[in-house]
Amino acid sequence: MRVLFFAQLQDATGCAATELALPSLMNTEQLWKFLIEQFPALENYQKNVRLARNWEYANAETRFTDVDEVALIPPVSGG
């Protein structure tokens, strides 16, 4: 799974993108748990960060597989 970090999350994780091997199909809650295991610094951000799967915002029902592109979207500030 390709995982992208933006804005302050790049500072928190020290990278802009990474490849993770997803052991199984996961829902949003499970994926968060998995990501925090890999990058403990993310725990402080979880409350304000949305997940996107293949360029669309995920919700509680979204299922993630190993071939997905996942992005962590902190509060946006464009325009």
Next chain:
Amino acid sequence: MEIEIQLTNEPIAEKISPPSNLGPVGAWLEFRGIVRDEENGQKVSALEYEAYPEMATREIRRLIETISTRHPCLAARVIHRLGVVPICEAVIYIGVAARHRAEAIALLGEFMDRLKQDVPIWKRRALPLAAAPRPVSFAPAKTTVQSLDEALAKIHSHCRPSPAIRAPLAEICGRVLRETVCAPEDLPANDRSTRDGYTILAEDTAESFQIIDTIHAADWKPRQLQHGEAVRVATGAALPCGGVRVLMQENVERSGDRIRIMKREDALNIRKRGEDVKAGSPLVKIGARLDAGKLALLAAAGCAQPLVSQRLRIAHFTTGDEIVSPDQTPKPGQIRDSNSILIRGLLQKFSCNLEQKHLPENFDAAWRQLDLNRMATADLVLVSGGASVGEKDFTRPLLERLGFEIIFSQLNIRPGRPLIFGVNGSHVAFGLPGNPLSHFACFHFAVALALTRLAGKAGTSFLRGRLATRLDDQPCPRETLWPARLEFSDSKIHLHPLAWASSGDVTCLSEANALVRVLANQGSINAGTEVDFLPTTDIMDT
């Protein structure tokens, strides 16, 4: 509804014409969002924007489509600028065409509200206005003399990778890749013929075959071959099915739509699916500097907008009233400026935007000539000359007034002893000693390291090579970076130390392509001794 979306690193055009041929347009509404001169109560010179481009584009489109079901419009154009946007310049442009103004205004208002909630674009950082002028001291600064290794460690730790952006392949030659790109599919994507010839079942023992089809290089014609059947194939053509071999056309005799085998060979003449690269395996790794070959591989893999380091912005100032331009004849006491072109040339391979300017020797006059807002957007500031502690040397006070904290201002090395290194947040500055050889040495061990780090690479390091000729030197209490000529022969690197009399020696610059490290008090080094050196050009160009 027609929707056009652009994310760009370039300034948004002053005039943008409305789309034509839309039919009954009664309103063309344009909006530009401008970068204010303050952010959270702080005066700023620019804001830096970052986006998740694939998703931002989709979200913008989705929002406009959703909102236009309630406020029907005919067309919309959205341009959002990324990267550093100076104050007073537009960061976003929106044009909306509608039958009547009310729909256009409603759509615009609602879209801007939603953009600020949902579209993955971020203000990455505010670039501060140059620090308020501080009192300037020209008194010799108290400074500790540092060794080369200490200086390199300080540069290494103070230069952090600049933000990464997605950019098209055509713009990023020479930049550093900031993600590992993996193969999205097998390369090649299917079994292909390596010969012009005829495909038959691999185990078919027939002597004569019926030609049932032809497959050219661009064709995709899957079919199961039967015993006694052959398909004409071109080199590079995708084979019709598995379990086949390709007979070279030289080895068969054709008559009409039949062939007969003249000579059997063992080779299958097939390039197997995934033979180059298997899907999911890394193609180009994070930290690679993108040259033509790597760009071609990314293109072949469909990675059209990889994540790369930003083009670094560099401001270079020359100082000194004794400097005249190369096309002038120097009066007694004057010299021609060779440092401007030296720095421009040395920066060539680093993919950066360079602005150069000459400053007068008078501090206040020089200060007045600086465009402080532009200065504040420079990732790296270089000042040539004025780096020692002479009465008129003002690099240190200038950098301090610009808000830089001086990390070191004297090194225990030659040439390049009065090198200054300053840090201001994520921005760094060097004051380079005025003479060209010092420039050359300081650029290669210090500035190049900073640029490499800012671009997101690990750093540079000395290589090992052998001296081909003796290096003659008196023991010197300072470490020396000795200009040398690197040559290849007998598959080995040979280093020839060059003659140089003082750090002002400009003639040896045209020969030098390496710097040999001579330790403090080491003195002469015999031919054949292994030494540390830094190459100063790409080794293959030597």
